[in-house]
Amino acid sequence: MSTEEKQLYSVSIYTENNIGLLNRISAIFQRRHINIESLNTSPSEIEGVSKFTIVVNMSEVNIKKILGQIEKQVEVIKSYYHSLDDIIYQIAGLFKIKSELLFEERQIQNIIKESNARIVTVNKDFFVLEKSGKKEEIVELYNKLSPFGIMQFTRSGLIAVTKEEMKISSLLESYNN
Amino acid sequence: MDTQTIKSQKKSIKTTERISGSEAIVRCLIEEGVDILYGYPGGAIMPVYDELYKYQDKIHHVLTRHEQGATHSAQGYARISGKVGVAMATSGPGATNLITGIADAQIDSTPMVCITGQVPSHLLGSDAFQETDIVGISTPVTKWNCQVTRAEDIPEVLAKAFYIAKSGRPGPVLIDITKDAQFNEFDFSYEKCTHVRSYKPVPETDVSKVEEAAKLINAAKKPLIVWGQGIILGEAEEQLKAVVEKAGIPAAWTILGASAIPTSHPLNVGMVGMHGNYAPNILTNECDVLIAIGMRFDDRVTGSLNTYAKQAKVIHFEIDPAEIDKNVKTDVAVLGNSKVSLDLLLPLLEQNSHNEWHQKFKDLYEIEYEKVIKNDLYPTKEGLTMAEVLKEINIQSEGKAAIVSDVGQHQMIACRYADFNVTKSNITSGGLGTMGFGLPAAIGAKMAAPDREVVSISGDGGYQMTIQELGTIFQQKAAVKVVVLNNDFLGMVRQWQQLFFDKRYASTEMVNPNFVAIAEGYYIKARKVTKREDLAEAVAEMMQSKEAYFLEVCVEKEDNVFPMIPSGASVSDIRLE
Numbered sequence: 001m002s003t004e005e006k007q008l009y010s011v012s013i014y015t016e017n018n019i020g021l022l023n024r025i026s027a028i029f030q031r032r033h034i035n036i037e038s039l040n041t042s043p044s045e046i047e048g049v050s051k052f053t054i055v056v057n058m059s060e061v062n063i064k065k066i067l068g069q070i071e072k073q074v075e076v077i078k079s080y081y082h083s084l085d086d087i088i089y090q091i092a093g094l095f096k097i098k099s100e101l102l103f104e105e106r107q108i109q110n111i112i113k114e115s116n117a118r119i120v121t122v123n124k125d126f127f128v129l130e131k132s133g134k135k136e137e138i139v140e141l142y143n144k145l146s147p148f149g150i151m152q153f154t155r156s157g158l159i160a161v162t163k164e165e166m167k168i169s170s171l172l173e174s175y176n177n
Numbered sequence: 178m179d180t181q182t183i184k185s186q187k188k189s190i191k192t193t194e195r196i197s198g199s200e201a202i203v204r205c206l207i208e209e210g211v212d213i214l215y216g217y218p219g220g221a222i223m224p225v226y227d228e229l230y231k232y233q234d235k236i237h238h239v240l241t242r243h244e245q246g247a248t249h250s251a252q253g254y255a256r257i258s259g260k261v262g263v264a265m266a267t268s269g270p271g272a273t274n275l276i277t278g279i280a281d282a283q284i285d286s287t288p289m290v291c292i293t294g295q296v297p298s299h300l301l302g303s304d305a306f307q308e309t310d311i312v313g314i315s316t317p318v319t320k321w322n323c324q325v326t327r328a329e330d331i332p333e334v335l336a337k338a339f340y341i342a343k344s345g346r347p348g349p350v351l352i353d354i355t356k357d358a359q360f361n362e363f364d365f366s367y368e369k370c371t372h373v374r375s376y377k378p379v380p381e382t383d384v385s386k387v388e389e390a391a392k393l394i395n396a397a398k399k400p401l402i403v404w405g406q407g408i409i410l411g412e413a414e415e416q417l418k419a420v421v422e423k424a425g426i427p428a429a430w431t432i433l434g435a436s437a438i439p440t441s442h443p444l445n446v447g448m449v450g451m452h453g454n455y456a457p458n459i460l461t462n463e464c465d466v467l468i469a470i471g472m473r474f475d476d477r478v479t480g481s482l483n484t485y486a487k488q489a490k491v492i493h494f495e496i497d498p499a500e501i502d503k504n505v506k507t508d509v510a511v512l513g514n515s516k517v518s519l520d521l522l523l524p525l526l527e528q529n530s531h532n533e534w535h536q537k538f539k540d541l542y543e544i545e546y547e548k549v550i551k552n553d554l555y556p557t558k559e560g561l562t563m564a565e566v567l568k569e570i571n572i573q574s575e576g577k578a579a580i581v582s583d584v585g586q587h588q589m590i591a592c593r594y595a596d597f598n599v600t601k602s603n604i605t606s607g608g609l610g611t612m613g614f615g616l617p618a619a620i621g622a623k624m625a626a627p628d629r630e631v632v633s634i635s636g637d638g639g640y641q642m643t644i645q646e647l648g649t650i651f652q653q654k655a656a657v658k659v660v661v662l663n664n665d666f667l668g669m670v671r672q673w674q675q676l677f678f679d680k681r682y683a684s685t686e687m688v689n690p691n692f693v694a695i696a697e698g699y700y701i702k703a704r705k706v707t708k709r710e711d712l713a714e715a716v717a718e719m720m721q722s723k724e725a726y727f728l729e730v731c732v733e734k735e736d737n738v739f740p741m742i743p744s745g746a747s748v749s750d751i752r753l754e
Contacts, residue, residue, distance in 0.1 A: 020323075023316050031317060065499070065502075068498055068499030072498075072499045074373060074375065076375060077374075172374065175374050
C-alpha cells in the first residue's frame, strides 16, 4: 500500500493522566479536519500511565506527521501507529431486544448461538446481547437482528494490544534519568 | 482523572512558611528571576495584584492599556532578552484578550508565561460573572496549560510552567488560577523544575547524522544555508558564523532568523521567502545541497512545495522532531540544539570558498539592485519611500538599533533594508502576522534592554490596532522611538488587490486621524514629515531624543513591495516588478 493511500490506523498514545489532555489530542486531529472513527481511553499496563486508542482513516505519510504533533505535547510519553493487521483488537457491541422475540422467534436463538454472542441480562421486557469481535462481525450480527427490531444498539471504540513489544517501561526509566 | 497530582518533581526538604496562594505566585515569579511583568488587573486576579503592590520594589508590574498589549510586550521582552516574558490578566475577557498574543508566541516559538485569574473553584462551569474556559480556549495555541484550584499546587505548577516555556523549542504556557487558590494559605517552598517525565525538550544529536551532513556539505559544489530563529533561540550565532566562513557557504535567513549574522557579513546573501531577496530565492532552486538550520519551511519561505529545491539534497538541523519532513522531505535530519550540532559539524567541514557559486549571488543581487533596491533607496520620484526611512535609521543607529516591526508592507521593507549588526535585533510577528504587534512589543523590548535603541516601525493600519499603548509608553517613560510609515492604505492588502483583484480597493483605504496630535495627547514628542528634504534631520532628531519620540512619515500611497513570489508560485518565479 502506498504511503499516500488512506487506510484505517490505530494510534496508541501513552500519556500522563491529566485533565484536558483529551482536548489537546483531539484538537490535533480537528485542526487538520480529520474525523476520529473511534476513541478509547483507559489505564495502561503501567501504573499512573494512561492509554488512548484512536482509530483514524488516513494516509501513512500524514499519520507520521500527526504522531509528531502528538508526541510534542508535554504530557504525552510516546505514541505509535499500527495498521489493523498489526494489532490484536476487539470492539464490543450491545443490543437491546424485546424479550418476547427470544421465545417467539426461534431463529433469534440460532443467531445468538452462531454468532457467539452472550446474553448479559434478561427480564420480562427486554434482553441484552453482547458481542465482541471485529467490526464486521458486529455489523453482521446487527444485520441479522435488525429485521426483528432492535430497541437499542451501541458499539464501543476499538481497543487493542500490539503484536510487537511496547517498551514504555524502559522508555519511562530512561526519561527518569 | 486526577489533575492534582503533578508527578514531575520531587518534593524538596526546605524550610517552609505559611503564605497565601497569591503571595506564592509573586514569590514564584521572583524566584524565576522575573523583574518585569505586563498585565491588567480585574476581579479574579485582584489578590495577586495586592501582593504585587507589596513586592513592588522587587518586581515591576507594567499596566498596559489592553491585555493583548501585555502579551505583545511580554513577547518583545522575551525576544530581545532571551528570557521568559510574563503577562497577567483577570478571568473572562481579560483572559480571552491574551489569546492573539499567545497564538503569536506559539507560532513564533517565544517563551512566555501567562497567568490568568479564574472564578472560585466552586463556581467553575456555572457561567459565573467573567467566567470563561480559558484552558479550553488556549489549548490549541499553548505549549502547555494548566488550571490550578489548590493553593498548594501553585509552586510546582509555576516552576513547571517556566521550565516548559523556556526549554527545548520555546513557547507560551498559560496557568489559570482560581480565586480561592489565590486566597488560601499553605506552607510555601520553591524548587525550580529541571525535568518533566513525559517531556524531552532537546533530542540528542546523533553524531553519525552530523557526519553524513558534513559529507554532503564537503562534496557540494553549490551549497546554500538557510537559517531561522533556531540560531537565535539556541544562541548559536558564533557557531553559524564559523560554519559559514569555514565552508564558504552563502547563507540566507528567514524573517525570524534575521540579525543572527550581521547584514554586512560578505556571506550573508539576504532574506528568503515571499518578499525576500532575489538571489537566495532563485538559487534555492539551483543549489545542490540545501542546509536548513533552525527553520521550519514555512509556506511564505517555500512557495509551492512541488517546485521547491527539488534538485537539492536537503539537510535539516532542527530541535523539534515534528518539523522533520513536515513540509520538505529531508535527506539528512540532524536533531538537537543548533549550537551543539554546529559545534559538532564545524571540525568535520573542509575549508572552501565556492567563489564561482558565490558570484551567482552577486550577479543576481546586481539585477535586484537595478530593478528594485536602487529605486527604493534613491527614488527619483517625488513621494517618499519606506526604504528611505530605513536608510536614515541605519545611518543614525549605525545598524545597531533593534527594529520592532508590525505586519504588512513596512514590515517587509524593514526586514529587507534595516541593517542588523547585532543579534536579536529584528522583533516582528512572523508566523501569525499579527497587526498591532509592533508598538507593544517595542515597549517590552525597550524595558528589557534599556541600553539598546529600540525603534518601532508600523504602518498606519496596524499602528491603530494597539495605538492605546502610547499610554503605557507615557506612564512607563519607555524611550521607544515610534515610526509610522503612513500611506493612508492597508498597503499590503492594497498591493494584492492591485495585482490579483484588478485594483478593486475594497476597504483598504484609511481615513486617518492626526497622528501627531494623538501622540502629543499622550505627552510624547511628535513630528510629521512629508518632504524628502526634512527626512534625515527628523530621523536624526528622533534618534537623538533621550525620551520617547513619535515620527510620522507620509510615504507614497501606492508603492508596492518587490521582489514578490505570488502566493502558491515557485521560488524561482519571483517577480521583480
